[in-house]
Amino acid sequence: MHRRSLLWAVLSAAGAAFAASRAEAATETPATGKLKVVYHLNDLDKVSFVLGNIQNHFEGVGGPEHVTIALVVHGPALRAFHAASANPDVSKKVGQFSKTGMEIAACGNTMKSQNVTVKELLPGFVAADKGGVVRIAELQSQGYLYLRP
């Protein structure tokens, strides 16, 4: 097993164990402590980059138990997450992220325009029924910091 993959697997297991406690994280985000971050992804040509950023984020803070990350996808980028056509690396990362308890949300408006349901996306996705941008604003209002690579 590749060393980095091993590290990731260990971190993912730890993350899963802490998923419940993460759900109760305080709304306020003190400078020292566990931060909450929402990643905003809509450019199709940014999909691999942003997934790599999220992996680096988890590793940079010492694993998923040290940060709560959410990913909201809307617009052209969502095409990369259709289960029928997703590339293996995208599928793998979404699977790994999902195991940590991370919210991975697809914009309801985009799903309609791309004629897919949440069941036709990669496993781990949930629907943002009010729309991706509304969900991002909601998460920020709950103390999530915003990153749009």
Added chain:
Amino acid sequence: MHRRSLLWAVLSAAGAAFAASRAEAATETPATGKLKVVYHLNDLDKVSFVLGNIQNHFEGVGGPEHVTIALVVHGPALRAFHAASANPDVSKKVGQFSKTGMEIAACGNTMKSQNVTVKELLPGFVAADKGGVVRIAELQSQGYLYLRP
């Protein structure tokens, strides 16, 4: 009248009625309640997308009376809002947004470099005299959440 347009017109009217009260919205943005959001637009090829995002945002929360949105435009994207050359869909959306009381600000530095005045932009624009980026920071300091699609 198209059903979606009708919904929009009704929502717009409601929005106009609430414009005054919106101006007094509290600086803090609780998780439950009316949020304030600033959209940041500078890429010319993102103009239609961002205007669509804003329309979806209004519709996703149930209309302009449930969210306060500001739009700050700077850089190449401002070219799409020159009154003399704007396309009909852009003109229409700016007109609709403007009726809700939304702040639509053009960067003063960009106006100079594009050799236009605020009067030569689509109706509804105001000038951000200190610059678009300064205005976005100011709005965030007043409790606006940030969205940069």
Added chain:
Amino acid sequence: MHRRSLLWAVLSAAGAAFAASRAEAATETPATGKLKVVYHLNDLDKVSFVLGNIQNHFEGVGGPEHVTIALVVHGPALRAFHAASANPDVSKKVGQFSKTGMEIAACGNTMKSQNVTVKELLPGFVAADKGGVVRIAELQSQGYLYLRP
């Protein structure tokens, strides 16, 4: 001396004098007062634009003593800051910004992938050892507002 350059030189000198006091800026960012802003740069084709935005930001608020700006660079954009190949305008702006005490951080992961050390970047850069995205989240948790042009 070009008028704008002169203004900049004066502002830079003032900024240097205030650098120490800036370091003690409060975490909270009231609507009136000195704001803290982090610029996020990862697109190579946005380098000149973002550096211009930062210069406009300083000038728009009356100089570096009226705002605390940080710049975090990761991904492809970092190539523009390799000392051996940086263009003169990029070098000049980084030098000017650095004199104001501004944090200019390079993502540690990106440096590895681009096979450079912080000493091989333009003078003024520091390393974000946990990664650029982690640093941006940290700065936001310390009250920095976020701008991603």
